[in-house]
Amino acid sequence: MPGHVVPVRVYVMVFLALLFLTGLTTGVAFVDLGAMNTVAALAIAVVKMLLVALFFMELRYSPGLTRVVVVTAFFFLALLISLTLADNFTRPWTPTPSGWGDSAPTSQNR
Amino acid sequence: MSTAVLEAPAESRLNYLNASYGIKSWLLTVDHKRIALLYLASISVMFFIGGIFAVLMRLHLIEPQGALVQPDTYNKLFSAHGIIMVFFFLIPSIPATLGNFLVPLMIGAKDLAFPRLNLMSWYLYIIGASFALYALMSGGVDTGWTFYPPYSSIYSQTHVIATAIGVFIAGFSSILTALNFVVTIHKMRAPGLTWFRLPLFIWAMYATSVIIMLGTPVIAVTLVLLAAERLLHVGIFDAVIGGDPLLFQHLFWFYSHPAVYIMVLPGMGVISELVTAFSRKKIFGYKMIAFSSMAIAVLGFLVWGHHMFVTGQSVYAGLIFSLLSFLVAIPSAIKVFNWTATLYKGSISYQAPMLYALGFIGLFTMGGLTGLFLASLATDVHLNGTYFIVAHFHYIMVGGTMMAYLGGLHFWWPKITGRLYPDIWARIAALMIFAGFNLTFFPQFMLGYLGMPRRYSVYPAEFQVLNVMSSAGASILGIGYVIPLIYFLWSIRYGPVASSNPWGTKGLEWQTTSPPPTENFEETPIVTEDAYAYATPESTHA
Amino acid sequence: MPEAATSSSHSGGSHRAGGAVVVGHVPGLRHHFEDMEQQHEAGSLGMWAFLVTEIMFFGAVFAAYAIYRELYLPGFEGGSRLLDIKLGATNTAVLIGSSLTMVLAVHSAQTGKRKLIVLFLILTMVLGAVFLGIKYVEWSTDWTKGLVPGLHWAPTEEIHGNPPLGSVEMFFCFYFVMTGLHAMHMIVGFGILTVMTIMAWRGRFSPEYNAPVEVSGLYWHFVDIIWIFLFPLLYLIGGRY
Numbered sequence: 016m017p018g019h020v021v022p023v024r025v026y027v028m029v030f031l032a033l034l035f036l037t038g039l040t041t042g043v044a045f046v047d048l049g050a051m052n053t054v055a056a057l058a059i060a061v062v063k064m065l066l067v068a069l070f071f072m073e074l075r076y077s078p079g080l081t082r083v084v085v086v087t088a089f090f091f092l093a094l095l096i097s098l099t100l101a102d103n104f105t106r107p108w109t110p111t112p113s114g115w116g117d118s119a120p121t122s123q124n125r
Numbered sequence: 126m127s128t129a130v131l132e133a134p135a136e137s138r139l140n141y142l143n144a145s146y147g148i149k150s151w152l153l154t155v156d157h158k159r160i161a162l163l164y165l166a167s168i169s170v171m172f173f174i175g176g177i178f179a180v181l182m183r184l185h186l187i188e189p190q191g192a193l194v195q196p197d198t199y200n201k202l203f204s205a206h207g208i209i210m211v212f213f214f215l216i217p218s219i220p221a222t223l224g225n226f227l228v229p230l231m232i233g234a235k236d237l238a239f240p241r242l243n244l245m246s247w248y249l250y251i252i253g254a255s256f257a258l259y260a261l262m263s264g265g266v267d268t269g270w271t272f273y274p275p276y277s278s279i280y281s282q283t284h285v286i287a288t289a290i291g292v293f294i295a296g297f298s299s300i301l302t303a304l305n306f307v308v309t310i311h312k313m314r315a316p317g318l319t320w321f322r323l324p325l326f327i328w329a330m331y332a333t334s335v336i337i338m339l340g341t342p343v344i345a346v347t348l349v350l351l352a353a354e355r356l357l358h359v360g361i362f363d364a365v366i367g368g369d370p371l372l373f374q375h376l377f378w379f380y381s382h383p384a385v386y387i388m389v390l391p392g393m394g395v396i397s398e399l400v401t402a403f404s405r406k407k408i409f410g411y412k413m414i415a416f417s418s419m420a421i422a423v424l425g426f427l428v429w430g431h432h433m434f435v436t437g438q439s440v441y442a443g444l445i446f447s448l449l450s451f452l453v454a455i456p457s458a459i460k461v462f463n464w465t466a467t468l469y470k471g472s473i474s475y476q477a478p479m480l481y482a483l484g485f486i487g488l489f490t491m492g493g494l495t496g497l498f499l500a501s502l503a504t505d506v507h508l509n510g511t512y513f514i515v516a517h518f519h520y521i522m523v524g525g526t527m528m529a530y531l532g533g534l535h536f537w538w539p540k541i542t543g544r545l546y547p548d549i550w551a552r553i554a555a556l557m558i559f560a561g562f563n564l565t566f567f568p569q570f571m572l573g574y575l576g577m578p579r580r581y582s583v584y585p586a587e588f589q590v591l592n593v594m595s596s597a598g599a600s601i602l603g604i605g606y607v608i609p610l611i612y613f614l615w616s617i618r619y620g621p622v623a624s625s626n627p628w629g630t631k632g633l634e635w636q637t638t639s640p641p642p643t644e645n646f647e648e649t650p651i652v653t654e655d656a657y658a659y660a661t662p663e664s665t666h667a
Numbered sequence: 668m669p670e671a672a673t674s675s676s677h678s679g680g681s682h683r684a685g686g687a688v689v690v691g692h693v694p695g696l697r698h699h700f701e702d703m704e705q706q707h708e709a710g711s712l713g714m715w716a717f718l719v720t721e722i723m724f725f726g727a728v729f730a731a732y733a734i735y736r737e738l739y740l741p742g743f744e745g746g747s748r749l750l751d752i753k754l755g756a757t758n759t760a761v762l763i764g765s766s767l768t769m770v771l772a773v774h775s776a777q778t779g780k781r782k783l784i785v786l787f788l789i790l791t792m793v794l795g796a797v798f799l800g801i802k803y804v805e806w807s808t809d810w811t812k813g814l815v816p817g818l819h820w821a822p823t824e825e826i827h828g829n830p831p832l833g834s835v836e837m838f839f840c841f842y843f844v845m846t847g848l849h850a851m852h853m854i855v856g857f858g859i860l861t862v863m864t865i866m867a868w869r870g871r872f873s874p875e876y877n878a879p880v881e882v883s884g885l886y887w888h889f890v891d892i893i894w895i896f897l898f899p900l901l902y903l904i905g906g907r908y
Binding site for chain 3: 020021023026027030033034037038040041044045046047052053056057059060063064067068071072077078080081084085087088089091092095096099100103104
Binding site: 080087088091094095098099101102103104105106108109 | 339371379438439442
């Protein structure tokens with residue numbers, strides 16, 4: 016990685032790709048695709064992130080250790096999100112004690 | 126113990142202590158060894174401050190209706206004790222003092238990868254501690270070290286934000302230390318020093334650093350969110366606009382559970398060194414201990430929900446966390462078995478560091494076993510919020526980490542200062558600490574089992590005998606901690622001069638002078654054998 | 668009996684490539700490192716390790732966002748539509764442009780073009796300032812419209828889908844916290860780039876020694892990546908149809 020010089024045109028092409036993807040994701044927001052809107056937006060964001068990381072941050076030419084380090088962070092972030100969501104998702108599975116009725120706050124009546 | 130075969134008097138040889146004089150040479154140093162001493166001094170100060178709060182609490186609890194302070198003040202006492210001991214003592218203790226001093230020495234490097242970052246890390250610690258002490262002197266906080274909203278975000282009238290800022294800055298300090306360790310261990314090992322030839326202390330520092338880097342930012346941002354809610358009414362945890370106080374707990378414990386491994390893993394690393402040195406024997410199961418350190422780092426991130434079994438978390442999530450909590454006990458147990466197996470047929474000597482190490486093995490085991498009661502959902506419902514928990518974590522933090530810290534300080538003191546301390550007094554202090562500790566905290570298991578809640582300033586009269594026993598033990602423990610302070614300080618001036626290897630043990634740090642020169646080694650060492658390569662009976666026979 | 672033989676010559680270990688003993692002073696080489704390659708690798712690994720901590724820092728807020736979005740989707744969608752998508756998209760393009768200029772600054776350092784390093788670093792900061800300027804415009808508009816939770820929450824306009832107001836306020840909590848943290852990181856980035864610009868102006872960088880520019884670039888790109896996610900998550904989730 017030190018000493019590896021990437022030609023300027025590669026950078027410019029990545030830049031143009033990023034601009035295009037920005038326009039794409041903005042445009043898709045004006046079209047009703049239902050649940051796919053979120054999926055599309057996130058997918059495009061991930062592609063943009065990979066372009067920046069691999070080309071601008073030169074992760075392509077970095078030692079394997081660097082890649083392991085980055086992947087590790089995302090792995091633990093995924094743990095945080097998934098286990099916390101597991102709590103939030105499974106709370107409604109436990110029935111509320113009878114007599115409480117609908118007064119307990121839920122996502123429906125907020 | 127072999128006493129020093131006198132070489133040229135230490136004072137006349139150039140080492141890191143006498144290489145330059147004056148306060149600027151200390152406050153602007155980038156030498157990892159001097160920074161370690163700066164940390165040692167500041168952390169010791171914080172320890173005694175935190176200890177004072179413990180003394181006040183135990184004095185107050187001599188009487189069922191409270192002997193000393195009002196309930197509101199009592200809340201501030203246990204909060205101060207927890208915050209100072211966790212964030213400003215235990216978390217930095219071994220990494221910032223022993224770690225900073227030893228990591229480059231043990232791997233044959235001249236310094237850590239980023240010496241100036243290292244100094245900045247100490248200054249951040251001092252700034253963070255100053256914020257926390259300022260908050261304390263202006264009246265403290267009464268939220269507990271756990272800062273749960275909505276009390277901490279909306280209702281508490283105490284200095285939550287100042288304390289949170291102090292903790293945030295101290296957290297940043299520990300992140301920089303950890304970052305330094307990770308890069309140093311990856312990139313600056315001496316020729317021939319492969320990963321599996323590293324001392325286990327280095328493996329422990331590495332695993333600890335990984336935890337610090339992955340976990341601390343989460344609590345950092347959580348405290349920012351808490352401060353934003355308190356100051357700007359950005360109500361992320363405010364139920365009125367749909368916020369979930371339990372979310373704070375998830376984010377808080379995502380760090381704070383791995384934090385307990387940040388606190389204990391370095392201690393385990395020290396114990397691995399002490400047990401081999403004082404049995405004069407290769408460690409049993411080197412790779413298993415190394416892998417267990419990494420396993421504890423990973424598994425430690427999967428169990429945080431066991432702090433939330435009774436606060437409203439879903440039972441199904443509780444099931445998952447309970448199962449994972451049982452799993453995390455396994456690597457710790459492997460280590461205990463391996464240390465014990467190392468003792469078997471070893472040539473054991475009972476100097477102070479070894480007394481601390483043996484104490485650790487026993488007390489950590491007890492603390493760990495009692496953790497199983499807490500990991501089990503059914504029993505935790507009864508034990509949560511009681512003194513059983515208090516006793517459990519003190520067995521690990523004090524019976525474990527603190528004893529490892531003291532053992533390590535005693536073991537490496539000759540290397541750090543070039544002086545020997547009086548071992549008689551060291552052994553007396555070690556035994557006093559062991560006895561005082563057990564008298565303080567064992568009754569607390571019983572109190573918890575009998576139902577005495579924690580963080581309460583009053584209790585039913587039938588619990589008084591156990592409480593008085595606990596307070597009596599605390600006084601013995603306190604005296605036990607003061608004794609090393611005295612003889613360590615005494616030894617700096619009047620202790621016998623130490624040779625480069627007074628214990629006669631393996632390890633690169635013992636291959637250089639005591640104290641080491643500023644650049645650690647006159648020539649970069651080349652490593653050709655495994656760690657702890659003591660001569661065994663088999664190896665000396667033809 | 669010492670277990671480590673000592674040697675003054677730098678024999679190639681398992682992780683080093685170079686073998687020659689460096690004689691004389693290499694500009695920029697810090698003395699605790701063996702050679703420039705080790706120093707460069709250490710610096711790079713150090714910055715990536717720091718970015719890991721930043722991933723966890725922002726990630727925790729993204730985690731909280733994910734949970735509340737799941738619970739209060741109507742409120743989040745309604746709130747999102749109140750944001751100015753044109754300004755958001757423009758800002759995204761501006762930041763991407765600043766990443767390009769940053770990467771060209773690094774390239775100039777690697778090819779030893781002193782004046783170009785300075786030019787591109789300054790351009791990067793200019794684009795960053797444009798970003799912050801647009802953010803300021805957005806924030807003051809939100810204040811005027813009474814969309815700042817806690818401090819000035821009094822929304823006047825109609826919200827798409829008519830969700831409960833509390834959940835819209837929750838959305839704006841996240842909007843301000845996330846863009847605020849991001850802006851703070853950009854300001855720190857300005858500080859770093861200013862230092863780099865001064866060093867570049869003084870001719871401190873060369874094809875042999877340019878790690879600081881490269882490492883500052885890593886930080887700047889990371890801040891860009893955060894915004895790459897903030898833009899869809901804050902501005903686009905409601906859709907505009």
